[in-house]
Structures are given as C-alpha cells and as structure tokens.
Amino acid sequence: MARQSYSKDEKLKYVQLFAKSGLTKWEFVTQHPEIKRTTLYNWITKYFPNQPSSEGGDTAADEKAEIPKDQLESKDKFEFVIDTAKMNEQEIGAYCRSKGIYSTELKSWKLNCMNANDNNNVVFAEENVKLKAEIRQLKEKLSKLNCKSAKKDKELERMQKALAEYAVKEAFLKKAQALFEESDEER
Structure with missing residues (x-):
C-alpha cells in the first residue's frame, strides 16, 4: 500500500x-x-x-487540569457537577479524563449535591428502614403469640367444658348417693 x-x-x-x-x-x-x-x-x-488527550495522557494541559483528589474541596466537586450538568455521557467521560477524576466519583458528587438539603431525610430514611425491620419482627412475634393465645384459649375452653361436665357428674353422683342413702334408711 x-x-x-x-x-x-x-x-x-x-x-x-x-x-x-x-x-x-x-x-x-x-x-x-x-x-x-x-x-x-x-x-x-x-x-x-x-x-487534552482522550486517554488522560501526559500533555501539559492534563497536568494543569488534574487536581489531587485529597485536595478537592466541596466547592470543587460542586463546580465539577455544575460543569457537567448538561453534558452527555461521552462529553462527561472526556471531561473526567481531562480533570483526572472518575465518572463514578462525579455521579456520587452529583447525588450528594442533589441530596444536600435532605441530609436529615437520609438519616431518617435509614432510621425508617431499621424501624420497619423492627416492626416486621414485632408483627411476626405478635402473630406467633396470637397463635399460642388461640391454642391456649381453645385449651381453656376445653378444660372449662370438662370441668363443667365433671361438676355435673359430681352433682349427679351426690344426688344418686343421697337417694341411695334414703332408700337404705327406709329399709
């Protein structure tokens, strides 16, 4: 060629x-x-x-644009989020490479910015999840206790019927004994 x-x-x-x-x-x-x-x-x-090169190479522009991650302040992260707000995925990728950051970090910062005023809600949401789990456990315990209680109620009802039956039989035996004693006295 x-x-x-x-x-x-x-x-x-x-x-x-x-x-x-x-x-x-x-x-x-x-x-x-x-x-x-x-x-x-x-x-x-x-x-x-x-x-800047697309691979995040070693051009002078890349070296100037890259900020050490441990030196990034909240305002820098916010600036990155604002800069990339209207970019598509390809543009965001190029921007991240030029700044020496990962797109996942940028997404995390964006979520943090979006939830900045909802910090209490995040705490409450976590607490809510814990409380829901506790409520679920308590409902399970309540259900088990209700089953036990229903069994005990049935057992109590059966015992009451047996006691009533016994009382009737005892009363019948006393009457029968009294009748037999009267008939023995008459003889």
Whole structure:
C-alpha cells in the first residue's frame, strides 16, 4: 500500500474541524475514517497541542487540569457537577479524563449535591428502614403469640367444658348417693 502524503493546508483543515467540533481527539478521529487514525491523531497533537488527550495522557494541559483528589474541596466537586450538568455521557467521560477524576466519583458528587438539603431525610430514611425491620419482627412475634393465645384459649375452653361436665357428674353422683342413702334408711 502506497504511503499517502497530505499538504499542510489539508492537515490544518482537519485540525480546524477538530477545534470547532468540541469532540475529544478519539471521538473526532473515529468519525473520520477517510484518514488513518494515527495520522489524524498525530496532526491534532502537533497542530493543536493544548487539547487534552482522550486517554488522560501526559500533555501539559492534563497536568494543569488534574487536581489531587485529597485536595478537592466541596466547592470543587460542586463546580465539577455544575460543569457537567448538561453534558452527555461521552462529553462527561472526556471531561473526567481531562480533570483526572472518575465518572463514578462525579455521579456520587452529583447525588450528594442533589441530596444536600435532605441530609436529615437520609438519616431518617435509614432510621425508617431499621424501624420497619423492627416492626416486621414485632408483627411476626405478635402473630406467633396470637397463635399460642388461640391454642391456649381453645385449651381453656376445653378444660372449662370438662370441668363443667365433671361438676355435673359430681352433682349427679351426690344426688344418686343421697337417694341411695334414703332408700337404705327406709329399709
């Protein structure tokens, strides 16, 4: 395959297209299959050097943009969330790479920002979950106790009937004894 050469004007045309597109290097290169990826990537790097690389490489812009995570303050995190509020997933990915942060961290910060005024609700929600679990356990205990109570009630009812029956029999025996004693006296 013959090596193709491009004029400086052609190279600058693609670099200007890249600058206007707002895409990362990788996104732009993949959208232009008419030129070899490495060639186009090299042109962008050479003629537009301040653009951060899509892999979070070691360009000067990347080094300036990256903030050590242990030095991030709440306002920095909030700024990242605001900056990415209207971005799509690809743009967020490029932004995170340029700042040296993970998208999962950004999502976590976004949730924290959204729930900032609901800190009490978070605590209450956790407490609510615990209370619901406790209520469920108490209901189970109550159900078991109700079953035991129903069994005891049935047992008590059966014993009361047996006692009543015994009392009737005892009364009958006393009457029968009294009758037999009267008949023995009469004889």
